[in-house]
Amino acid sequence: MTDQLDIPENPEEGFSPSEHSQCYSDMSDAEVQEPAGSPDFYSAKTSMASTPTTDYFPDSEEELYDDEPSDLPAIPINYNRGRRTSVSAESMAPSQDKDYVKIYIPKTPEQRKRIEASIANNFLFKNLDEEQYKDVIDAMVEKKVEKNEEIISQGGIGDFFYVVETGTFDVYVSKNGTAPELVHHYESGGSFGELALMYNAPRAATVIATSDAVLWALDRVTFRRILMENTSRKRRMYESFLEEVPILVSLEPYERHKIADALESLYYEDNQLVIKQGDIGNSFYLIESGEARVTKVDEDGVEHELPGLNKGEYFGELALLNNKPRAVNIRAKGRLKVATLGKKAFVRLLGPVVDILKRNSDNYETITRSVQQC
Numbered sequence: 001m002t003d004q005l006d007i008p009e010n011p012e013e014g015f016s017p018s019e020h021s022q023c024y025s026d027m028s029d030a031e032v033q034e035p036a037g038s039p040d041f042y043s044a045k046t047s048m049a050s051t052p053t054t055d056y057f058p059d060s061e062e063e064l065y066d067d068e069p070s071d072l073p074a075i076p077i078n079y080n081r082g083r084r085t086s087v088s089a090e091s092m093a094p095s096q097d098k099d100y101v102k103i104y105i106p107k108t109p110e111q112r113k114r115i116e117a118s119i120a121n122n123f124l125f126k127n128l129d130e131e132q133y134k135d136v137i138d139a140m141v142e143k144k145v146e147k148n149e150e151i152i153s154q155g156g157i158g159d160f161f162y163v164v165e166t167g168t169f170d171v172y173v174s175k176n177g178t179a180p181e182l183v184h185h186y187e188s189g190g191s192f193g194e195l196a197l198m199y200n201a202p203r204a205a206t207v208i209a210t211s212d213a214v215l216w217a218l219d220r221v222t223f224r225r226i227l228m229e230n231t232s233r234k235r236r237m238y239e240s241f242l243e244e245v246p247i248l249v250s251l252e253p254y255e256r257h258k259i260a261d262a263l264e265s266l267y268y269e270d271n272q273l274v275i276k277q278g279d280i281g282n283s284f285y286l287i288e289s290g291e292a293r294v295t296k297v298d299e300d301g302v303e304h305e306l307p308g309l310n311k312g313e314y315f316g317e318l319a320l321l322n323n324k325p326r327a328v329n330i331r332a333k334g335r336l337k338v339a340t341l342g343k344k345a346f347v348r349l350l351g352p353v354v355d356i357l358k359r360n361s362d363n364y365e366t367i368t369r370s371v372q373q374c
C-alpha cells in the first residue's frame with residue numbers, strides 16, 4: 001500500500017398507480033403551481049476485528065488535531081495506527097461544539113476545482129451553506145491510490161469518509177465469517193465510508209481500488225460536524241417510510257439509506273397538478289402521505305379517471321424507464337406529500353428493482369384499456 005498525502009509545501013506558489021375505475025370527463029384543470037415547499041449510536045467500546053489500512057496520515061495527523069481543545073468529543077487520534085484500539089461515542093450534535101477548531105489543509109486552486117467537480121452531484125453535499133461548503137473543501141485531503149489497494153477493511157475503525165474523484169472501487173461484505181461477496185462498486189463522484197463515522201460502528205464493508213484512483217478524504221470530525229447531521233436526519237426521516245414501500249422491500253437497508261440521501265419531499269395542495277400528460281419526465285415519486293388522482297386524456301380529448309394512488313405507492317417511473325412523455329395526469333387529492341427522486345438517482349439507485357417496475361407497468365395498459373372502453 002502506498003498511501004500518500006498530496007499537501008503542497010506552499011500552495012500559494014506556482015499554481016497557477018385503487019380498485020375503482022370510472023369514466024370521467026369535463027375535468028377542470030388545476031393550475032400548475034410550484035409545490036410549497038442521529039441514528040442510535042452504539043457507544044462503541046469496539047475492539048478492532050482487523051487492522052484498518054487507511055494509515056495514510058502518518059506524520060501530519062497530530063498536527064491536524066493539535067489545536068483541538070481537550071473538551072472536544074473523544075476522537076481517537078491514533079485509531080488508524082494499526083494497533084488494537086477503541087472508539088468512544090461522540091457528541092450527538094457535533095455542529096454545536098463552539099470550540100471546534102477547523103481543519104485547514106492547504107490546496108491549490110486546481111485541487112479545489114477538482115474537489116468541487118467531484119462533490120457537485122453528491123447528495124451528501126447538498127444544502128450546505130457557503131461556510132460549511134468552504135470548511136469541507138478546506139479539510140479534505142487528496143489521496144492517490146493504486147489498483148488493488150484496500151482503502152477500507154470490514155471490521156476496522158472508521159477514520160475518514162471518501163469521495164471518488166477518479167478511478168473505480170469494489171465493495172465486499174463478508175457475513176458471519178463467510179467468504180467476502182461483491183456487493184457494490186463506486187466510480188467518479190461516488191462516496192463511501194460514512195457508516196462507521198455516523199454510527200461509531202466498525203467498518204461495514206471492505207473497499208478495494210479496481211484501478212489507480214484519486215480520492216478526497218474527509219476526516220471524521222469534519223464529517224460529523226458538517227455532513228452527518230443532514231445525512232442522518234434524512235436517513236432517519238425516510239427510514240420507516242421506505243421500509244414500508246412495497247417496491248423497495250427487496251432492497252438491502254443500506255440501499256434504502258442511499259435512496260433516502262437522494263430524496264426530496266414536496267407538498268401539493270388539493271387538485272394541484274403533479275405530473276402533466278405529455279410532459280417530459282424528470283422525476284420519480286413515492287407517496288409519503290395523502291392520495292393522488294390519475295387521469296388520462298384520450299385521442300378525442302376526453303379525460304378518463306384511472307385507479308388512484310395511496311401512501312407507499314409510486315408514480316412517474318414510466319417516462320423514466322421508457323424515455324417517453326408522461327402517460328397520464330397526476331393530481332393531489334387533498335393534501336399530498338411526495339418524496340421525489342431525480343432521473344439520474346432513479347437509474348442509479350433503483351437499478352435493482354427495475355425489472356419489478358417494468359413488470360408492474362405492464363398492468364397499466366390493461367387498466368387503461370378497460371377504463372377507456374367504459
Ligand code: 1OR
Nearest residue numbers: 171183184192193194195196203204205252254
Ligand atoms: P463504512 O464506514 O462502514 C465501508 O465503510 C463502506 O462501504 C460503508 O461505510 C459504506 O459507505 C460502503 N453495506 C454496507 N456498506 C456499504 C455497502 C453495503 N455498500 C457500500 N458500502 N451493502 C449491503 C451489503 C449487505 C451494499 C448495498 C448495495
